[in-house]
Amino acid sequence: MTATLPEQQSQVRLPDQRRLLRIFGVAFGVAVAIGNTIGGGILRTPGEIASQLPSPFLIMTLWVTGGVYALLGAVSLAELGAMIPKSGGQTVFVSRALGRYAGFAVGWSDWISTCASTAFVSIVVGEYAGFLVPAAAAWQTAIAVGVATAFALMHARGVKLASNTQLVTSAAKTVAFLLLIAACFVLGGNATTEPASAAVRSSSLLAGVVIALQAVIYTYDGWTGPIYFSEEVKNPGRDIPRAMVGGVLAITAIYVLINAAFLYVLPVSSMAGQPLVAATAAGAIFGEKGDLVIRLLTIVSMLGAINALTMMAPRVLYAIGDSGLLPAAHKVDDRGTPTVSLLLSTIVVVVFTATGTVNSVGALAAFFFVANYTLSFLSVFVLRQKEPNTPRPYRAWGYPLTTGTVLLGSVAFLAAVVLGDTRHALYAIGLLALSYPLFLLLAAQASRQ
Numbered sequence: 001m002t003a004t005l006p007e008q009q010s011q012v013r014l015p016d017q018r019r020l021l022r023i024f025g026v027a028f029g030v031a032v033a034i035g036n037t038i039g040g041g042i043l044r045t046p047g048e049i050a051s052q053l054p055s056p057f058l059i060m061t062l063w064v065t066g067g068v069y070a071l072l073g074a075v076s077l078a079e080l081g082a083m084i085p086k087s088g089g090q091t092v093f094v095s096r097a098l099g100r101y102a103g104f105a106v107g108w109s110d111w112i113s114t115c116a117s118t119a120f121v122s123i124v125v126g127e128y129a130g131f132l133v134p135a136a137a138a139w140q141t142a143i144a145v146g147v148a149t150a151f152a153l154m155h156a157r158g159v160k161l162a163s164n165t166q167l168v169t170s171a172a173k174t175v176a177f178l179l180l181i182a183a184c185f186v187l188g189g190n191a192t193t194e195p196a197s198a199a200v201r202s203s204s205l206l207a208g209v210v211i212a213l214q215a216v217i218y219t220y221d222g223w224t225g226p227i228y229f230s231e232e233v234k235n236p237g238r239d240i241p242r243a244m245v246g247g248v249l250a251i252t253a254i255y256v257l258i259n260a261a262f263l264y265v266l267p268v269s270s271m272a273g274q275p276l277v278a279a280t281a282a283g284a285i286f287g288e289k290g291d292l293v294i295r296l297l298t299i300v301s302m303l304g305a306i307n308a309l310t311m312m313a314p315r316v317l318y319a320i321g322d323s324g325l326l327p328a329a330h331k332v333d334d335r336g337t338p339t340v341s342l343l344l345s346t347i348v349v350v351v352f353t354a355t356g357t358v359n360s361v362g363a364l365a366a367f368f369f370v371a372n373y374t375l376s377f378l379s380v381f382v383l384r385q386k387e388p389n390t391p392r393p394y395r396a397w398g399y400p401l402t403t404g405t406v407l408l409g410s411v412a413f414l415a416a417v418v419l420g421d422t423r424h425a426l427y428a429i430g431l432l433a434l435s436y437p438l439f440l441l442l443a444a445q446a447s448r449q
Helices: 026-037 041-052 056-083 091-098 100-132 134-156 159-187 202-220 225-234 237-263 277-322 339-355 358-386 401-420 422-447
Strands: none
Touching: 026 159, 026 225, 026 237, 026 277, 041 056, 041 202, 041 237, 041 277, 056 091, 056 202, 056 237, 056 358, 056 401, 091 100, 091 277, 091 358, 100 134, 100 277, 100 339, 100 358, 100 422, 134 159, 134 277, 134 339, 159 237, 159 277, 202 237, 202 401, 225 237, 225 277, 237 277, 277 339, 277 358, 358 401, 358 422, 401 422
């Protein structure tokens, strides 16, 4: 008798139980995209970009290019989100296209990365809270753990409360950034135009563009937020594409405007190498209060990110449970909360936060997210071939050119990550390798149920 591989086994039939609530619309999708994407990165990255590029024109061109790249990715993955309306994100698509193990590996790495991101953002909130309230400086780790736990407890009270919180925090974040942008244009205007240095060689400029573009793409990461909730969207065939495209357009507008505002206040030479350009710009506008303004803006940004990440991580585990590999993670209460998945995710977040291991795990995240994008874009092509007759309420604009462009871009970025940080790339590959014996164990347990 021929042995049956786990990849060939049919999914385990789960017992009838509660499902996620179908209550989300376009507004929530846009809010979760903004909440998951816009954070501390946009306040820090402009300094890195300015150190690589000699002129405001090149800087602005790269931010627009990054937005276009994210838009091409959004219109591609929106096809899968509308076609396969299941919550969980990229693990769902890759599992359908490339098999259960590939989907599990993507889910495993995505879940770990999302938990690490939640921990990292919580730590930033704790650090900044210590600055605002000096008496709390000694309790930064406890504050970070408390913030992460508080959001998890709120989510345990129901998905409606969590979604409303996302709408409020993302709106507050957007308003805060728009106010900073307006302040720069109204109160600034002291920057001087600097011609590009004649000493910059074309080869050096090309290398700078590549490095800067990589940083820009990383800063745009997070626009995939809506596809983690496809099963919970009222009309996924219509609303997922609108949320994906609307979210990317909103993020791009904010990123382009905030960089234009910084360049209006500061010359490129003053931005170059600054770890927090936003603080430098705010200092030029508000004086000594500038640092306080930016720290408050950062905390507002981080709260929206924590809420989005706290909703997303459990849904990755939920999707793995839905495949039959981890049935307990598929449990949902009558308020639409994946309870077991939320508990497991919260435990991991708290461990990362309390022990400081988040820094080590976070260094692997760049490899994970680029690799997962590569497999997800590849899944669009694979499913077009494997399932040509499956209903597609939405088809990617400009396919195969658009999807092919972001797939090739992802492969190039993956190669850059491996060559640029080989040590952490090897660690990431090792962590992925651990997913295979875990997959075999879970598949064996599922086959006995």
